[in-house]
Amino acid sequence: MKNRGTYLTKTVFSVIFIAITLVVWQIVALIVNDDFAVPSLLSVGADMLKIFYVPSFSIAYFSTLLRAFIGFALSFITGVLLAVVAKKFAFIKGLCVPLVSVIRLIPTMAIASLLCITLSPSVASVAVCFTVVMPYVYSSAQAMLESVGDELLEMAKVYGVPHGRVLSGIYLPTVKKPLVELLGTAFSFALKITVSSEVVTGALKSMGGLINTAQNVYLSPSLVVAVTVWVVVTGLFAELITHLVATLLDKRRRA
Amino acid sequence: MNIEGLKVKYKDKTVFENLCLKIENNEKVAIVGKSGEGKTSLIKALLKLVDFDGKVTNVPEFSVVFQEDRLVEELSVKENILLVCPDADVTNVLNKIGLLDSERTKVKNLSGGMKRRVAIARAMSKRCEMLVADEPFVGLDVATKAVVTERLKEFVADKGLLLVTHDLLQAYELCDRIIIIDGNGVVEDRKTSEFTVDMAIGRFIANS
Numbered sequence: 001m002k003n004r005g006t007y008l009t010k011t012v013f014s015v016i017f018i019a020i021t022l023v024v025w026q027i028v029a030l031i032v033n034d035d036f037a038v039p040s041l042l043s044v045g046a047d048m049l050k051i052f053y054v055p056s057f058s059i060a061y062f063s064t065l066l067r068a069f070i071g072f073a074l075s076f077i078t079g080v081l082l083a084v085v086a087k088k089f090a091f092i093k094g095l096c097v098p099l100v101s102v103i104r105l106i107p108t109m110a111i112a113s114l115l116c117i118t119l120s121p122s123v124a125s126v127a128v129c130f131t132v133v134m135p136y137v138y139s140s141a142q143a144m145l146e147s148v149g150d151e152l153l154e155m156a157k158v159y160g161v162p163h164g165r166v167l168s169g170i171y172l173p174t175v176k177k178p179l180v181e182l183l184g185t186a187f188s189f190a191l192k193i194t195v196s197s198e199v200v201t202g203a204l205k206s207m208g209g210l211i212n213t214a215q216n217v218y219l220s221p222s223l224v225v226a227v228t229v230w231v232v233v234t235g236l237f238a239e240l241i242t243h244l245v246a247t248l249l250d251k252r253r254r255a
Numbered sequence: 256m257n258i259e260g261l262k263v264k265y266k267d268k269t270v271f272e273n274l275c276l277k278i279e280n281n282e283k284v285a286i287v288g289k290s291g292e293g294k295t296s297l298i299k300a301l302l303k304l305v306d307f308d309g310k311v312t313n314v315p316e317f318s319v320v321f322q323e324d325r326l327v328e329e330l331s332v333k334e335n336i337l338l339v340c341p342d343a344d345v346t347n348v349l350n351k352i353g354l355l356d357s358e359r360t361k362v363k364n365l366s367g368g369m370k371r372r373v374a375i376a377r378a379m380s381k382r383c384e385m386l387v388a389d390e391p392f393v394g395l396d397v398a399t400k401a402v403v404t405e406r407l408k409e410f411v412a413d414k415g416l417l418l419v420t421h422d423l424l425q426a427y428e429l430c431d432r433i434i435i436i437d438g439n440g441v442v443e444d445r446k447t448s449e450f451t452v453d454m455a456i457g458r459f460i461a462n463s
Binding site: 154157169173177 | 302304317318319321323325327328329330334338339340341381
C-alpha cells in the first residue's frame with residue numbers, strides 16, 4: 001500500500017513537472033514572440049506531426065534506433081562483464097579506475113570527430129556511443145555489485161554455498177531491480193549520445209542528420225526541437241518500460 | 256576442538272596473545288566478555304573469516320547464527336533458508352520458531368526481531384555437529400526469547416554449542432561451561448554449576 005502511494009505520488013509529480021515545463025515554454029514563446037528564437041508549442045507540435053508522416057523520418061528514426069541499440073547492447077554487455085571481472089580480480093578493478101576516468105573526461109565531440117576520420121559515419125556513431133555509455137554502465141554495475149555486502153558473501157562461504165547459488169541467490173536478487181532500471185537509463189543515454197554523434201559525424205539517414213538538415217537547410221528551430229522531442233519521448237518511453245518491468249518483477253517476487 | 260596459541264591480528268590491533276581452549280564433542284560452552292574483548296574475533300577465527308596465528312584442530316561441522324542477521328533482503332524467508340540448505344524442512348523449522356505465516360514474506364519486510372528468528376531458523380536447518388551462536392537473542396522480546404531458547408535447547412541437545420553472549424542468564428540456561436575472556440585470553444573457565452553469579456559479577460567489576 002505504501003509502495004503504491006509512493007508510485008502514485010511520483011507519477012503525479014512527474015505529470016505536474018511536465019505540465020509546468022510546457023506552460024513555462026509557451027509563456028516564454030509568447031513573450032519572445034519570435035518562432036525563430038523560441039518556437040511555440042503549437043509550431044513544434046505541428047512539425048512533430050508533419051515529419052512523422054514523411055517516409056524519410058521513419059527511416060532516420062529506426063536507423064538511429066538501431067545504431068543506439070547496437071551501441072547500448074555492446075556497452076551494456078561489456079560494462080556488466082567488466083564490473084563482474086573487476087569484482088573478482090582487484091587488479092582489473094585497479095586498471096579500470098584510470099581507464100574509466102580518462103574515457104569519461106574526453107569530450108564526446110572530440111571522440112566523434114576523431115572516430116569519423118577513420119570510420120564510416122554510422123560505425124563512428126556506434127563507436128562514440130560505446131565509448132561514452134560503457135564507462136557509465138561499468139560504474140553503475142560496479143556500484144550494484146558492491147552493494148552486495150561482504151557479510152553475505154562470508155555467510156555463503158561459512159555455509160558452503162556453491163558459486164552458482166551465490167550468483168543466483170545473493171547477487172541476482174540484490175541487483176535485479178536496479179539492473180533492469182539501468183537497462184532503461186543506459187538505453188536513453190545511448191540514444192542521446194548516438195544522436196549527438198550523428199550530428200558531428202554527419203551520418204546519413206539519422207535523427208542527427210535530420211537535426212543538421214533542419215538547422216542548416218530549412219533554418220527551422222521548431223523542426224530541430226520537433227526532432228529532439230521525438231528523441232526525448234523515445235528515451236522516456238524506454239525508461240518507463242524498464243521501470244514498469246522492474247516494478248512487476250519486484251511485485252511478482254513479493255506475491 | 257582444540258585451539259592452541261591463537262592470536263588474531265587486525266591492521267591496528269591484536270586480539271589474544273596466546274589463547275588456548277579445548278572444547279569436547281557435544282559440550283555447550285558460553286564465551287562471555289565485555290564488548291571489544293575478542294568474542295566475535297574468536298568466532299571469526301574458528302570460521303576462518305580472519306587471519307590468525309596458532310592452531311585450531313579437530314574442528315566440527317558448524318552451523319552459525321551470526322551477530323548480524325546476514326540475510327538476503329530481497330529473498331523470502333523460505334528462500335533464505337533454502338539458499339544455504341536446499342534440502343531443509345523449512346515448514347517444520349519455521350513452525351518451531353513461530354514464523355510459518357511469514358514463510359513467503361520478503362525479509363526486507365520483516366521486523367528486526369523476526370529477521371533474527373529467520374537467522375536462527377536458518378542455522379537450525381543445517382545438519383551440524385556444533386552450533387555457533389553470536390549474540391543470538393539480540394532484538395528479541397522476552398516472550399519470543401523464551402520460545403527461541405527452548406527451541407535452541409532442543410536443537411543442540413545432541414550437538415555442541417558455542418554461545419557468545421553478554422547475557423549471563425542465557426549462558427547459565429544453555430551451557431555446561433562458561434568461559435570469560437578479555438583481549439589477552441581466558442580469564443575464567445569453569446563449569447556452569449561451579450560458577451556463581453557473584454563470581455561473574457566480580458570478574459566484570461575487576462575487568463571494568
